[in-house]
Amino acid sequence: MAYVSEDMRLMGGVPGQQLFLYRTEDLLADVAGAGYFDKAAEEYNLDTGDVIVACTGAASAEAVDMLVATNAAGSVTVVNGS
Template sequence: MAYASEDMRLMGGVPGQQLFIYRTSDDVSAVIASGYFDKAAEEYNLDTGDIVIACSGATKADAVDLLVAKNNSGTVTMVNGS
């Protein structure tokens, strides 16, 4: 699978300090891959320092990880803080 904007929710904050929740059936290894959240940079202004709570796996509840975004000119990578 891949990033789906309908699975992303802004929970609060301001640009550069936003908090999101993201639910996906993708494994966390896919979610933290470079480029997975590139579209979110356009749609949600996902930027360096933003935090994403990722609920991932087949049931969208198999794992919960706290991710921090790094946006380098539109290419987003995630650091797994869990």
């Protein structure tokens, strides 16, 4: 599967200090993969230091993890901060 814009919600903050909720049936290993959130850099101004609360797996309820984003010229990687 892949990133879906409609599954991401901005919870608050300012650029570089934003908090997002992302719900998906994708596995955490896929969500944490390099490039998964590249489109979010365009659509949500996802930037370095932003935090994503990711609810992943079956019914978007298998795991909840805190991901911290790094954006290098539109190429987004995340680190699992849980």
